[in-house]
Amino acid sequence: MFRISLSVFALISLNLVGCAWLPSQPSVSASVPIVLPVVPAAAPSFRGRWEGSIPGRGKESHQDYQFVLDVAGDKVSGFVITPSEVASISTGIVSGVDLKFSAGRREYSAQMKDHQLHVNLPARGKPQILLATHTSAEPVRAPVTVSLPVLRTLPANGLATTPPMGWNSWNKFRVSINDKLVREIADALVETGMKKVGYIYLNIDDGWEGERTTDGTLQSNANFPNMKALSDYVHSKGLKLGIYSSPGPRTCAGFEGSFNHEEQDARTFAAWGIDYLKYDWCSAPAVYEKSQMRAAYQKMGEALVATGRPIVYSLCQYGMLDVETWGPAVGGNLWRTTGDINATWERMSAIGFDQQGERARFAAPSQWNDPDMLEVGNPGLNEEESRTHMSLWALLAAPLIAGNDVRTMAPATRDILNNEEVIAIDQDPAGKQGARVSKTGLTEIWSRPLDKGDVAIGLFNRSANPATVNVKWADLGLSKVRKVRDVWKHEIFTQVQLTQVQDQYSVVIAPHGVVLLRVSSSR
Numbered sequence: 001m002f003r004i005s006l007s008v009f010a011l012i013s014l015n016l017v018g019c020a021w022l023p024s025q026p027s028v029s030a031s032v033p034i035v036l037p038v039v040p041a042a043a044p045s046f047r048g049r050w051e052g053s054i055p056g057r058g059k060e061s062h063q064d065y066q067f068v069l070d071v072a073g074d075k076v077s078g079f080v081i082t083p084s085e086v087a088s089i090s091t092g093i094v095s096g097v098d099l100k101f102s103a104g105r106r107e108y109s110a111q112m113k114d115h116q117l118h119v120n121l122p123a124r125g126k127p128q129i130l131l132a133t134h135t136s137a138e139p140v141r142a143p144v145t146v147s148l149p150v151l152r153t154l155p156a157n158g159l160a161t162t163p164p165m166g167w168n169s170w171n172k173f174r175v176s177i178n179d180k181l182v183r184e185i186a187d188a189l190v191e192t193g194m195k196k197v198g199y200i201y202l203n204i205d206d207g208w209e210g211e212r213t214t215d216g217t218l219q220s221n222a223n224f225p226n227m228k229a230l231s232d233y234v235h236s237k238g239l240k241l242g243i244y245s246s247p248g249p250r251t252c253a254g255f256e257g258s259f260n261h262e263e264q265d266a267r268t269f270a271a272w273g274i275d276y277l278k279y280d281w282c283s284a285p286a287v288y289e290k291s292q293m294r295a296a297y298q299k300m301g302e303a304l305v306a307t308g309r310p311i312v313y314s315l316c317q318y319g320m321l322d323v324e325t326w327g328p329a330v331g332g333n334l335w336r337t338t339g340d341i342n343a344t345w346e347r348m349s350a351i352g353f354d355q356q357g358e359r360a361r362f363a364a365p366s367q368w369n370d371p372d373m374l375e376v377g378n379p380g381l382n383e384e385e386s387r388t389h390m391s392l393w394a395l396l397a398a399p400l401i402a403g404n405d406v407r408t409m410a411p412a413t414r415d416i417l418n419n420e421e422v423i424a425i426d427q428d429p430a431g432k433q434g435a436r437v438s439k440t441g442l443t444e445i446w447s448r449p450l451d452k453g454d455v456a457i458g459l460f461n462r463s464a465n466p467a468t469v470n471v472k473w474a475d476l477g478l479s480k481v482r483k484v485r486d487v488w489k490h491e492i493f494t495q496v497q498l499t500q501v502q503d504q505y506s507v508v509i510a511p512h513g514v515v516l517l518r519v520s521s522s523r
């Protein structure tokens, strides 16, 4: 007891003696208050690197931010590394403890409190505060060790000779996914006949990831207690299992990514029995320059090959840097061409009709342009719009990855997804992607060359009112039309009808609707 009091006293004395500005004869007594001189607070310095994170979309996830700030007078420059981009600060102003800046079309405000930067993150919903700590006095990004392969062309893996078909959890379930859901989806893919018509890949998107063990092995989170058992179950149904990761340190939803663990993760996936990997750029800008993107994708491509297991490789970097020109070289079987789809007519039709650019000629067996997953059956698209969605995707030779709740879908949705004639156009063995032939106001004609000289022709009405579309076969390079089949109606034109449409065909199309034909002709 005595010793403790003494040492406490010694500590107090030491501290007091160490403080030059204290009165020379201090007396630590309750009755005599110590009067401390007022020291003017130095203006806080914002210069340097600030780092912090906010919770991600799931229990074991978070989103990292870096604010790299340079200050001259009251002006701030530098850049921000968010979970999805590196953005330069365009205008930044400091005023006392307050800071305001814009970067990458977003407005930020921040306050310095207790040596931490309290940043108001721009958010669509309720505002979010991120606490960032000062990790460097210099305005430089956090150092990272990057090791990337020399660019080369990987041998083709021979998978996905037709566009992959399956189901993915993201569009409907986001990160609310678990082992039970995946098993139920597997059952439903079989029961609804989807497996029979080709929907084979059951792909788990973002939200399955847990943390790494001390040796770096990536684990699934508590919602997926045993990935190997799950994949055994999926395989027992005659289906294949897909999974998701990122070349960055974090996935888009803030879970663990594969950065600097590529080989290890590929081995883990193979050991679990994974058959398909979607690899999403997400937080990669925090560690890679854009110019390193191809090498980062090649690194995982090589790692997948090294496992010896056939794994379809799906690149997801939203079509940047003309991915179609190097996607196959890094081992990619498909690559996203745009940002994310959602279940609205506006977004789906903009992606399908307007945003595919000049990529068609790059599509071929084992290498496909991917305009994103299907929204058929998700609230937001009506039946006409869903048929338009499927028809366009079939003409685009797009992967058909359903994204609805196939356990509970309406029969009309099932019939749209399972239309075997539309699927046959999508899966045509020639593997040539179609394109727009003409556009008249809000109506469009698209065509896709098929195996054995057949042609798929899509007549679309993008307006909110019925519209007539007239197609002249000669405009599509077709001469004598021998056979015309309406693949949504499952009807073949009779001889009488055929003679009526020898040169051209006119049809009234429902708002946002489509007529999809399969035509055989002698050219």
Ligand code: GLA
Pocket (backbone or CB within 6 Å): 170, 205, 206, 251, 252, 253, 280, 316, 339, 340
């Ligand atoms: C990105 C992708 C989506 C989905 C989410 C998951 O937005 O484009 O398809 O995978 O990430 O976080």
